[in-house]
Amino acid sequence: MTTxxxxxxxxxxxxKHLAAARSxxxxxxxxxxxxxxxxxxxxxxxxxxxxxxEHNAPPAATLQVLRGEVVLTAVSGDVTLKAGRLxxxxxxxNGLRAVTDAAVLLTxxxx
Numbered sequence: 783m784t785t786x787x788x789x790x791x792x793x794x795x796x797x798k799h800l801a802a803a804r805s806x807x808x809x810x811x812x813x814x815x816x817x818x819x820x821x822x823x824x825x826x827x828x829x830x831x832x833x834x835x836e837h838n839a840p841p842a843a844t845l846q847v848l849r850g851e852v853v854l855t856a857v858s859g860d861v862t863l864k865a866g867r868l869x870x871x872x873x874x875x876n877g878l879r880a881v882t883d884a885a886v887l888l889t890x891x892x893x
Contacts, residue, residue, distance in 0.1 A: 790815055792825065796848045796885035799827035804883070808832065815887075822890045828852070828880035836877040843871040843890040850884030 795813060802811035809832030816823040825848075826834070836855065845854060846868045854861045854869060856876040863869050871890075878886070 788816075792848055792887065795825050796827065799825055800829075800849065800883055800885055803827040803829050803832070809880075810834070820891050820893065822888075822892065824888045824890075825885060826878075826888055827885045828878070828883070830880050830882050830884075833879040834877055836875050839871055839873050839876055840890040840892045841873065843888065845869050845871055845878070846887040846889070848885040848887055851881040852884045852886060853879045853881060855879060 795815075799811040799813060803809055809829035810827065812824055812826045814822065814824050828834070830850075845852075845863065847863045847865050849865050851862065851864045854863060854871065854876060855878070856872050857874045858872050861869060862881070
């Protein structure tokens with residue numbers, strides 16, 4: 783596997799994408815940070831009340847809340863997550879709703 787030596791300032795990216803989400807009609811902004819073979823990391827910013835609709839989960843994924851509060855919706859039950867929390871995403875259809883303006887780091891491994 784090829785490794786890339788890149789460093790990101792997640793606080794600065796969260797600020798930038800929260801500002802972009804606030805000015806976007808759909809209340810969202812995202813940035814793909816890392817794409818190496820099957821590994822993907824994305825920063826996603828959502829304004830309060832906006833959501834990512836239900837979708838299929840990758841084989842393995844985590845959600846780390848950088849700012850705000852979100853609700854991870856899933857068949858097995860909803861989970862409320864606040865800044866500083868890291869949560870494994872269940873391998874089932876799920877969605878994400880922002881309770882407050884929020885920024886998250888999604889790490890996923892795809893086939």
